[in-house]
Amino acid sequence: MAYSDQAVEVSDGETPAASTAARLAILWSFARPYWRVLALGLVLSLAVSAMGLASPMVTKWVLDTLAVDGSLRDPVLVLVALLILGAVIGWYQWVMLGRLAEDVVYDARQRMILRYLGARVYELLKRGPGELVTRVTSDTVLLNQAASSSVIGLINGTIMIIGSLVLMGHLDLVLLSTALAAVIVVFVMFSVLMPQISVAEEKAQASLSDLGSELEGTVRAIKTVKSSGAQPRRFASLMRHVGESRQHSLRSVRIQAGAWTIAGIGLDGAVIMVLAVGAYRVADGQMTISALVAFLLYVWGLTGPMMELTQNLTTLQSGMAAAGRISQIERIPVEEPADDLTVTSPARTTHSVGTAEQRREVSGPADEAGRDADRAATSPILELSGVTARYSPDAAPAVAGIDLTISRRGHVALVGPSGAGKTTVLSLLMRFLEPESGEIRLNGVPYAELGHARIRSAFAYVEQETPVVPGTVRDNLLFANPHATDDELAQVLRRLHLSDLVESLPEGLDSRLSDTSVSGGQRQRISLARALLADPRILLLDEATAQVDGITEAAIHETITEISEHRTVVTIAHRLSTVIDADQIVVMDAGRVTALGSHQELLESTQLYRDLVAALRIETRSAAVPSVTMS
Numbered sequence: 001m002a003y004s005d006q007a008v009e010v011s012d013g014e015t016p017a018a019s020t021a022a023r024l025a026i027l028w029s030f031a032r033p034y035w036r037v038l039a040l041g042l043v044l045s046l047a048v049s050a051m052g053l054a055s056p057m058v059t060k061w062v063l064d065t066l067a068v069d070g071s072l073r074d075p076v077l078v079l080v081a082l083l084i085l086g087a088v089i090g091w092y093q094w095v096m097l098g099r100l101a102e103d104v105v106y107d108a109r110q111r112m113i114l115r116y117l118g119a120r121v122y123e124l125l126k127r128g129p130g131e132l133v134t135r136v137t138s139d140t141v142l143l144n145q146a147a148s149s150s151v152i153g154l155i156n157g158t159i160m161i162i163g164s165l166v167l168m169g170h171l172d173l174v175l176l177s178t179a180l181a182a183v184i185v186v187f188v189m190f191s192v193l194m195p196q197i198s199v200a201e202e203k204a205q206a207s208l209s210d211l212g213s214e215l216e217g218t219v220r221a222i223k224t225v226k227s228s229g230a231q232p233r234r235f236a237s238l239m240r241h242v243g244e245s246r247q248h249s250l251r252s253v254r255i256q257a258g259a260w261t262i263a264g265i266g267l268d269g270a271v272i273m274v275l276a277v278g279a280y281r282v283a284d285g286q287m288t289i290s291a292l293v294a295f296l297l298y299v300w301g302l303t304g305p306m307m308e309l310t311q312n313l314t315t316l317q318s319g320m321a322a323a324g325r326i327s328q329i330e331r332i333p334v335e336e337p338a339d340d341l342t343v344t345s346p347a348r349t350t351h352s353v354g355t356a357e358q359r360r361e362v363s364g365p366a367d368e369a370g371r372d373a374d375r376a377a378t379s380p381i382l383e384l385s386g387v388t389a390r391y392s393p394d395a396a397p398a399v400a401g402i403d404l405t406i407s408r409r410g411h412v413a414l415v416g417p418s419g420a421g422k423t424t425v426l427s428l429l430m431r432f433l434e435p436e437s438g439e440i441r442l443n444g445v446p447y448a449e450l451g452h453a454r455i456r457s458a459f460a461y462v463e464q465e466t467p468v469v470p471g472t473v474r475d476n477l478l479f480a481n482p483h484a485t486d487d488e489l490a491q492v493l494r495r496l497h498l499s500d501l502v503e504s505l506p507e508g509l510d511s512r513l514s515d516t517s518v519s520g521g522q523r524q525r526i527s528l529a530r531a532l533l534a535d536p537r538i539l540l541l542d543e544a545t546a547q548v549d550g551i552t553e554a555a556i557h558e559t560i561t562e563i564s565e566h567r568t569v570v571t572i573a574h575r576l577s578t579v580i581d582a583d584q585i586v587v588m589d590a591g592r593v594t595a596l597g598s599h600q601e602l603l604e605s606t607q608l609y610r611d612l613v614a615a616l617r618i619e620t621r622s623a624a625v626p627s628v629t630m631s
Ligand SMILES: Nc1ncnc2c1ncn2[C@@H]1O[C@H](COP(=O)(O)OP(=O)(O)OP(=O)(O)O)[C@@H](O)[C@H]1O
Pocket: 122, 391, 392, 395, 397, 398, 399, 416, 417, 418, 419, 420, 421, 422, 423, 424, 425
């Protein structure tokens, strides 16, 4: 399955603006792969309808036979056969369409999940997690019937109505015109009311999505919410979305109820009119009683298709609204538009961890692409030349004209005031962000020539903010290298002083790990363990702030020292000990590299660096860990 860039434009955000045709096209795009099943469903549905349409005529046959004292065997047999066949086909069709509906939902969810995983990182992050979740969980449910049975129901309902009208015309044209008036009134009313239902449904869904986003953020920040005493304000804000959703849904319900009531009145009115006019015509000898009975059966029979039509139109409206919103997700740009919609994972090799001898060079993209072994041994592993990048076209550059060479062994520390562009540099290295100008090379090969997955296979990235992922402790540790052995795992746990933690958990490595069940320092160490098990060519480490516990500080320190002996470590340094030990320190300010050098060189040459060191010294002293004295 390939990423399909929807050509159909629908509105962004809250204001629905896509035309009905455009939305139908989007909805159809979900059903299209199953057109064969749909076609079969339609044929079966028509067969059931034909049987339904034939029933009044057979009833008339029974009545006519009674009138002439004939044998009832044939008409009754036909009636029973129609009944049984209709029931069996109806059951089969129900199951088939139910399955189709689930398949459509499955596909839509798969498409969206793959889009999330393949999306450009910052394009995805622009949308709230709550909104992204709602799209996959609840919007897809609305697609369910809309893209399957409702299409068939609509066609079938229409055919049933037309078929009934034709047969009614065959029975009596005068009575038909009477019934037709009622049908036309109902149709006109529906064409006016249905678009309003769609708008109301779409607004209700938008409010639900806003609620999801806000609720997610509130739960995430529950400690801040409570410590700020902000529960009443949060409650009011959340309930505003709940109320809005209710209001829009109520509007939709009111319109639907109105539509149904008018349809009911229309049909009852039609029956009364037909009875009155029919009785007059029977008395006048212009019509037989059996024809009037058959005609009345058709009028009553119209209720079914009318209801089917109404219900399916409503479902279709909800489905179209959902399809419009889902298609917004399909327009989030992906990292590799040329790729098939498959999640590519870097081909990591399994490595033993531990001693330097046990490790071997990752056969990463650089090695594959870097054809010259001698040159590769001495040349820088990473080069940034004149790199400028911004997060959105109208924003100021987050980094500008960055020139940086990172060698294949050693530790590079990025330092600078908040907002200087340090995280942006790491994002550029991981290709979460594309440079607007300039070039980044890995082992001499421009990033543009390497796929995202291949670039990332050279790195392990330890995030500062969210270092654990959903799952068990084992899932977390093996996240980047699922093939690590139990020995390797045990070794890394010992090294990062995590063995005791794992042993204390009820199910050991298989205990579920949530953000709350481990401390900040433990989370940091788990993510370091994950990085160690990945045995990366380059380790990117966004250090937690200066105040980490002693064990974690030692673990970070040892990890950096060990890996940088043979590999490359790039840190965003928040602790003085990390900065001092670095082989190369990059001082950043306002998106630019302002100085480069060793700790001693920079102390002598750069005022900003002296200020930063002074600030770190204060932070380190105030932390609960022993302060590091300057050499
Ligand atoms: N996701 C984002 N969207 C838009 N702008 C961003 C985003 N992330 C960072 N920026 C902007 O880019 C600039 C550099 O930010 P960056 O996060 O790289 O700085 P930093 O040196 O890592 O800061 P800190 O030490 O506070 O994390 C800042 O002006 C910031 O406002």
